Amino acid sequence: MPDQKKIFELTKKLISFKSISPDQAGCIDYLETVLSEIGFTITRLDRNDTSNIIAMIGNNGPLFAYAGHIDVVPSGDLNKWTFDPYTLSSANGELYGRGIADMKGGIAAFIGAVAKYIQTDFNPSKARIALLITSDEESSAVDGTPVMVEHLKAQDIIIDYCLIGEPSAKDNLGDIIKIGRRGSLTGYIEVFGKQGHIAYPQTCINPIHTFAPALNELITVAWDNGNDMFPPTSLQVVNINSGLGVANVIPNSLTANFNFRYNNLHNAQDLEQKVAVILDKYNVQYAIKWVYSAKPFYTKPGKLLQVINQSIKQQLNLTPQQKTDGGTSDGRFLIDISHEIIEFGLSNKYIHQIDERIKTEDLYNLANTYYLILNKIFND
Ligand SMILES: [Zn+2]
Numbered sequence: 001m002p003d004q005k006k007i008f009e010l011t012k013k014l015i016s017f018k019s020i021s022p023d024q025a026g027c028i029d030y031l032e033t034v035l036s037e038i039g040f041t042i043t044r045l046d047r048n049d050t051s052n053i054i055a056m057i058g059n060n061g062p063l064f065a066y067a068g069h070i071d072v073v074p075s076g077d078l079n080k081w082t083f084d085p086y087t088l089s090s091a092n093g094e095l096y097g098r099g100i101a102d103m104k105g106g107i108a109a110f111i112g113a114v115a116k117y118i119q120t121d122f123n124p125s126k127a128r129i130a131l132l133i134t135s136d137e138e139s140s141a142v143d144g145t146p147v148m149v150e151h152l153k154a155q156d157i158i159i160d161y162c163l164i165g166e167p168s169a170k171d172n173l174g175d176i177i178k179i180g181r182r183g184s185l186t187g188y189i190e191v192f193g194k195q196g197h198i199a200y201p202q203t204c205i206n207p208i209h210t211f212a213p214a215l216n217e218l219i220t221v222a223w224d225n226g227n228d229m230f231p232p233t234s235l236q237v238v239n240i241n242s243g244l245g246v247a248n249v250i251p252n253s254l255t256a257n258f259n260f261r262y263n264n265l266h267n268a269q270d271l272e273q274k275v276a277v278i279l280d281k282y283n284v285q286y287a288i289k290w291v292y293s294a295k296p297f298y299t300k301p302g303k304l305l306q307v308i309n310q311s312i313k314q315q316l317n318l319t320p321q322q323k324t325d326g327g328t329s330d331g332r333f334l335i336d337i338s339h340e341i342i343e344f345g346l347s348n349k350y351i352h353q354i355d356e357r358i359k360t361e362d363l364y365n366l367a368n369t370y371y372l373i374l375n376k377i378f379n380d
Pocket of ligand 1: 069102103137166167
C-alpha cells in the first residue's frame, strides 16, 4: 500500500504554497519536480497567469488520467482560523489547511498511490497513466483544463478512464461519487419600459409590471421531471434591479439575471428558445445576453465505474451513491476527450470554509483506494 509518511509530507508541502487561484505560487513547479522524480514525462502548458502540467508515463495500452487542481480560494479572515491556513495542522484526528479537501489532499493521495503502483505492478508497455493538474479551476478556468484538453486533442490522445479527484464525499469517504454534472446557463436580461410620472401610468410602460407575470411563469414552470441520472432542471433568479430610487417615477428599464442548472434532457439553445416564448407571451420588450458556461455530461457505466465501486467496497466497505448534482467541474471540458469520467475524492463538508479540514484517516484511505483502482484497471 502507498507510503503514508510520504503522503503526509507531500500534503504538508502542497498546503504551504499560497496558490490562490490562478496563481500557482510555486506549487506546480514543485509537482513538476516530484512527478519527474517518479518517472513521469512532463509537459508544462502555461497560459497568461495560469500554470498547467501534464505528466505522462507508459508507452502503450489504455490511458488512465487523474485530473485535479492545486489552486485554492482565499482563506478569508485569518483570525477566524484555528491554525494558519497555509500550514498543515493536525488536531483531534483531523488535518487542517486551505485546500486540504479541495483538493491538494486528493492530489497527494493520488501521487502516493501512483508512485507505489509504478514501483510494483506497472507495465509501461501495457498501461499509460497521466496527471492533468491546473492552477485555475476555482476562478475563470479559461486558461486551465481547456488548454490541456486542446493540447491532448491536437495529438489525438483519448483518455480511456478519467478520474477527477474533486471532493465528492459527503459524510464518509466513498459515500458519493459523481458520474456526471448538470449544465449551467446564465441569462442577463434588460426589460425596456417607458419612464414617466407615477400619477400618469397610461403614458408610461412600467417594465416591472410587464416583467412580473413572465417572471412568475419562468420560476414556476416545470422544465422537466429529471431522469434516472439527473434531478429536474432548475432556474434561479439571482438579481433584479429597477427604479430610480424615488417614489414618483415609473422606471425606464429593469435588469435581471438568472441561472439554469440543467440536465441532459436539454441543451442551451432549447432553453433559450423556451425563455423567449414565455417573454413573448407576456409581450415583454427586452434584450438578453446568454452566458453558457457548462454543458451537462454523463458517462455511461463502464469499467471505470465498476472498478471504483469494487475498490471503494474493498477499502472502505461502502457502496457509493452515484450522483450528478453540485456545481460545475472540469469534467465539462474533459468529456470531449474521455470515454468515461468519474469524480471521486475527499469529503466536501468543509470546502471553501474557514478551518477547511478532513479526517486524517481519509487521506490514507483515499490513497489506498486510488492504488486499488490503478491495480484493478490495469492488472485484473
Ligand atoms: Zn475543487
